[in-house]
Amino acid sequence: MFESPASQPREPAHQPGRLASLQANSRSALERARDAVLVTAQGTSDVLSGAARALLTPSGVAGAAVELVWASTHVALYPLGLLGGPDSYEGHGYSVQELPPMQRGLVIGDVEAAGTPILLVHGMIDNRSIFSRLRRGLRRRGFGRVVSINYSPLTSDVRVAAAWLAEEVESLVAETGYERVHVVGHSLGGLIARYYVTRLGGDQRVHTLVTLGTPHGGTFNAYALPSHLCRQLRPGSPLMRELGAPVPACGTRFVAYWSDLDQLVFPQRNAKLNHPDLTVRNIGVHGTGHMSLPINGDVVHGISTMLAHLGADGSLLTAGVTELRGRACRRP
Structure with missing residues (x-):
């Protein structure tokens, strides 16, 4: 027994557009993941190369x-x-x-x-x-x-x-x-x-x-x-x-x-x-x-x-010590 054409489920009219949107989102997510991996890898490579350079110097070998x-x-x-x-x-x-x-x-x-x-x-x-x-x-x-x-x-x-x-x-x-x-x-x-x-x-x-x-x-x-x-x-x-x-x-x-x-x-x-x-x-x-x-x-x-250097109030630096950088945090 066959169903009439009218009784068969109909594909949503908007499916092609939805599929294209999903594909675009997937590509975007993959690109973001790829970029994140590349940035992380580059950062790790920079850190490792910096450490290697430090180690390969005379002072690094001595250290x-x-x-x-x-x-x-x-x-x-x-x-x-x-x-x-x-x-x-x-x-x-x-x-x-x-x-x-x-x-x-x-x-x-x-x-x-x-x-x-x-x-x-x-x-x-x-x-x-x-x-x-x-x-x-x-x-x-x-x-x-x-x-x-x-x-x-x-x-x-x-x-x-x-x-x-x-x-x-x-x-x-x-x-x-x-x-x-x-x-x-x-x-x-x-x-x-x-x-x-x-x-x-x-x-x-x-x-x-x-x-x-x-x-x-x-x-x-x-x-x-x-x-x-x-x-x-x-x-x-x-x-x-x-x-x-x-x-x-x-x-x-x-x-x-x-x-x-x-x-x-x-x-x-x-x-x-x-x-x-x-x-x-x-x-x-x-x-x-x-x-x-x-x-x-x-x-x-x-x-x-x-x-070796304390201010009179116990919170300030005195002459002979480089001023610390950053925002001072004093109590009122």
Whole structure:
């Protein structure tokens, strides 16, 4: 039995036009995807070629060798960093009695700056032994209150670690009698400190935050592991978006060291701190690996020099230190 022509379904009159529209949209989506892949590939290629160029320079080769030697040395020192509690400090600030005349000339002359406590915060799966040279350098410069602390290698959340850091800072303030401190954070330690300063009101306590190889913009290397902490460290993660939110009237100055040879922060420029509400100075270091940043001579000297100068109100830079770039964030 056959159906009459009138009973057969009729093709919509507009189908050819709709099909053409779908084809055009598909081509457009494919072109956008292709362009995105090309841009990403080009960006990755540029970053890799830049890293390769940095590595192939004489200073890059030397830096890679230093990184390898220091990594081996640090493995040997690692158990020592697990012993005991936080470092003690000389309760009366700085002293020059034991320094030779040549070194006395390097010691800071600002008693307020010399006495301000400095808290050192290490990176992921590390401990305070990473700061062995920096700690000695600061003390030789005359800083008497240099404290390095350990947090659990099982730390899995930046926000939780930042709350812990807030407690450590309050304990240091109560112990020393100083209302404000400096913080130096390496790698993840810098990100923990930044969250504390910008999201938990830590700018009331932290005068200067110095970060070394900290993935302020995230790192693609964090895709290597599926852990919660690594997901937080990926570019564009909820944590990164939260850190990028407005920070009105922040009272802390920031100094971010980054290196073109950093093998853990990828792309390397993501160790720069760029935020319109923060007073930031980004300092590039050539030919220095991620683990070597805390022992780099220029970095140690630069940190010592910057922290040696405090304004009368504890928030301004004095002569002898380059003015930090970025919008100042002062509390009324």
